[in-house]
Amino acid sequence: MSAPSSAIESTLVENRVFPPSEAAVKAARISGMAAYEALCAEAAADYEGFWARLGREHLQWTKPFTQTLDESEAPFYHWYADGELNASANCLDRHIGTAVENKTAIIFEADDGSVTRVTYKELLGRVSRFANALKALGVVKGDRVLIYMPMTIEGVVAMQACARLGAIHSVVFGGFSAKAVHERVIDVGASVIITANAQLRGGKELPLKNIIDEALAMGNCDSVRNVLVYERTKTACNMVAGRDLTFSQAMEAQSDRCEPVAVGAEHPLFILYTSGSTGKPKGVQHSTAGYLMWAKVTMEWTFDIQPSDVFWCTADIGWITGHTYVTYGPLAAGATQIIFEGIPTYPNAGRFWQMIERHKCTVFYTAPTAIRSLIKAAEADPAVHPARSDLSSLRILGSVGEPINPEAWMWYYKNVGGERCPVIDTFWQTENGGHVITPLPGATPLVPGSCTLPLPGIMAAIVDETGNDIPNGSGGMLVIKRPWPSMIRTIWGDPERFKKSYFPDEMGGKTYLAGDGAVRSADRGYFRITGRIDDVLNVSGHRMGTMEIESALVAKTDLVAEAAVVGRPDDVTGEAICAFVVLKRSRPTGEEAKQIAKELRDWVAKEIGPIAKPKDIRFGDNLPKTRSGKIMRRLLRSIAKGEAITQDTSTLENPAILDQLAETN
Ligand code: PRX
Numbered sequence: 084m085s086a087p088s089s090a091i092e093s094t095l096v097e098n099r100v101f102p103p104s105e106a107a108v109k110a111a112r113i114s115g116m117a118a119y120e121a122l123c124a125e126a127a128a129d130y131e132g133f134w135a136r137l138g139r140e141h142l143q144w145t146k147p148f149t150q151t152l153d154e155s156e157a158p159f160y161h162w163y164a165d166g167e168l169n170a171s172a173n174c175l176d177r178h179i180g181t182a183v184e185n186k187t188a189i190i191f192e193a194d195d196g197s198v199t200r201v202t203y204k205e206l207l208g209r210v211s212r213f214a215n216a217l218k219a220l221g222v223v224k225g226d227r228v229l230i231y232m233p234m235t236i237e238g239v240v241a242m243q244a245c246a247r248l249g250a251i252h253s254v255v256f257g258g259f260s261a262k263a264v265h266e267r268v269i270d271v272g273a274s275v276i277i278t279a280n281a282q283l284r285g286g287k288e289l290p291l292k293n294i295i296d297e298a299l300a301m302g303n304c305d306s307v308r309n310v311l312v313y314e315r316t317k318t319a320c321n322m323v324a325g326r327d328l329t330f331s332q333a334m335e336a337q338s339d340r341c342e343p344v345a346v347g348a349e350h351p352l353f354i355l356y357t358s359g360s361t362g363k364p365k366g367v368q369h370s371t372a373g374y375l376m377w378a379k380v381t382m383e384w385t386f387d388i389q390p391s392d393v394f395w396c397t398a399d400i401g402w403i404t405g406h407t408y409v410t411y412g413p414l415a416a417g418a419t420q421i422i423f424e425g426i427p428t429y430p431n432a433g434r435f436w437q438m439i440e441r442h443k444c445t446v447f448y449t450a451p452t453a454i455r456s457l458i459k460a461a462e463a464d465p466a467v468h469p470a471r472s473d474l475s476s477l478r479i480l481g482s483v484g485e486p487i488n489p490e491a492w493m494w495y496y497k498n499v500g501g502e503r504c505p506v507i508d509t510f511w512q513t514e515n516g517g518h519v520i521t522p523l524p525g526a527t528p529l530v531p532g533s534c535t536l537p538l539p540g541i542m543a544a545i546v547d548e549t550g551n552d553i554p555n556g557s558g559g560m561l562v563i564k565r566p567w568p569s570m571i572r573t574i575w576g577d578p579e580r581f582k583k584s585y586f587p588d589e590m591g592g593k594t595y596l597a598g599d600g601a602v603r604s605a606d607r608g609y610f611r612i613t614g615r616i617d618d619v620l621n622v623s624g625h626r627m628g629t630m631e632i633e634s635a636l637v638a639k640t641d642l643v644a645e646a647a648v649v650g651r652p653d654d655v656t657g658e659a660i661c662a663f664v665v666l667k668r669s670r671p672t673g674e675e676a677k678q679i680a681k682e683l684r685d686w687v688a689k690e691i692g693p694i695a696k697p698k699d700i701r702f703g704d705n706l707p708k709t710r711s712g713k714i715m716r717r718l719l720r721s722i723a724k725g726e727a728i729t730q731d732t733s734t735l736e737n738p739a740i741l742d743q744l745a746e747t748n
Contacts, residue, residue, distance in 0.1 A: 111525020122539035160566040169343035171247035174414035194283040194425035211341035214244040216333035224249030229273040233282035256401025261297035285429040348372035358628035360617035366575030373568030378412035395421035432460030433467035448481035484624025492531035510534035516569030550590035556605035635690035651723035661723035662697035
């Protein structure tokens with residue numbers, strides 16, 4: 084990277100621009116803005132031809148496709164529909180007999196620091212063996228398999244093994260509660276669950292299998308025939324005879340060869356639940372071919388992945404980032420990647436930097452929340468500052484999951500990247516499958532806090548409520564105007580909700596509505612994401628629906644009469660959850676309020692998971708409502724932020740309530 088063209092420190096108007104160095108442009112696969120523009124022009128001139136080329140070049144087909152895009156059932160789009168392939172074969176078998184065969188696929192660093200490596204050939208053997216174990220349990224193409232695993236090689240093996248059989252995996256993040264697992268088991272109709280006895284995080288052993296037992300004991304889980312348990316530690320766990328098997332039992336007699344099952348391009352590869360603006364999480368369904376093609380292409384474009392790279396995406400496999408940039412993308416691209424079991428602060432907050440040095444990581448991809456918390460830690464204790472580690476192996480830094488504020492961007496750029504590595508701020512969503520708006524390391528001049536420009540072929544725009552374009556410089560709604568191969572196919576079991584959530588009639592029913600606000604800069608047309616426009620919060624890069632948390636709170640029927648949840652800005656987590664609660668008894672104050680707030684937090688952790696615990700809980704005799712009974716959320720948002728109320732409160736039924744709710748406890 085060359086020096087910024089302007090060193091103005093102000094972050095209100097971002098004037099700093101960091102063009103790629105000449106060497107980076109020269110070395111990169113997409114070399115310079117002209118190369119980027121040429122790809123955009125190719126897509127504009129022949130949209131289907133562009134995607135057909137990528138589909139043919141990046142995937143290995145057992146039956147080639149003849150039709151690229153079928154829009155006849157829009158917005159249920161079909162890509163490469165008459166082609167057939169297998170996702171696992173496209174991640175593993177394709178490398179056998181090439182230089183990649185004996186290359187390290189995964190460097191696994193456990194919580195305690197011990198390191199295990201597997202080559203592509205070994206990984207293929209493990210995936211095949213596990214697929215045979217699933218097969219022996221009767222798992223066939225189209226079955227749903229729920230995965231509730233820690234970050235381990237086995238987590239990736241489990242996902243790949245499902246893909247090998249054409250079984251549809253649904254991974255549930257290990258931090259979700261038994262109740263959340265239960266809901267997903269039922270919604271997806273899982274026949275097998277894959278879990279571990281325990282997970283290791285920060286030096287602690289946390290039981291995992293007991294959560295599955297608890298979930299299954301909640302009833303209506305007759306679809307589940309078997310539970311497979313990976314013995315992460317030696318600690319025994321409850322095993323139900325006839326239903327539960329350990330990994331070793333299941334794999335004992337299995338061969339390490341398993342023929343991949345060819346599936347249609349549109350066959351669902353997985354279902355991943357994410358939060359929406361209404362109560363129930365949505366099962367986002369992705370396809371096999373379109374999804375996998377984009378996972379591989381974005382590894383090559385966004386991260387410019389090269390044979391010698393050591394890639395590290397810190398996301399858990401329970402999130403979309405872990406699906407695309409741990410389980411599928413790096414393997415399809417034949418890269419060496421690091422998988423880390425633990426947490427960034429154990430045994431100290433220098434762990435990420437020490438691991439980059441230890442494994443000579445070259446491309447590092449993490450979330451702004453992690454960066455912000457590590458900035459704080461480094462400021463408090465120089466011993467964990469990135470300067471203490473040799474980070475000279477790094478060449479590209481990535482950011483994902485939430486807006487990265489320019490201060491954090493600059494710190495990351497200077498202290499981790501040594502002012503040498505571009506910070507690639509990738510914007511995308513669970514529904515997108517892979518990156519949609521992002522800089523390219525050997526082309527795009529960077530502006531801190533901006534995800535810059537859409538990838539070639541992604542027709543992103545900013546529009547008003549009726550779908551009309553909004554000029555650069557003014558804010559509006561982020562949309563993608565044409566379908567693209569890695570987009571969500573439907574919401575599992577709820578096609579109507581799919582249409583309603585993403586393809587509003589007011590915009591013609593064919594434009595993908597992202598649910599984020601955005602603005603394009605007047606000078607470069609760069610995108611900056613301004614945050615969700617619906618009732619979805621982003622806490623530490625994790626999506627949470629306000630309604631989901633409200634439902635959890637009011638489900639505590641002995642205590643809670645009413646609840647409203649809003650977000651407020653937070654220095655580390657981006658947004659924090661703030662709940663306003665009316666109890667069925669008189670409003671508590673002082674110690675009692677603290678006690679009840681704790682009880683409610685623990686309750687939400689049990690209902691959804693610890694990530695959904697409200698940071699602030701405020702009690703009122705009532706909530707601010709209009710005379711027609713509508714809760715005035717914008718007032719709650721101001722109160723949560725600690726702002727003075729400047730809005731018109733004349734329509735409020737009960738204005739006195741505002742002072743009460745402003746009290747923190
Ligand atoms: O609000 C946007 C934010 O995260 C949301 C998507 O969350 P999820 O589906 O969990 O996927 C996260 C990882 C891909 C978006 O609607 N978001 C994600 N990346 C960025 C972002 N906001 C700003 N900048 C980003 N780079």
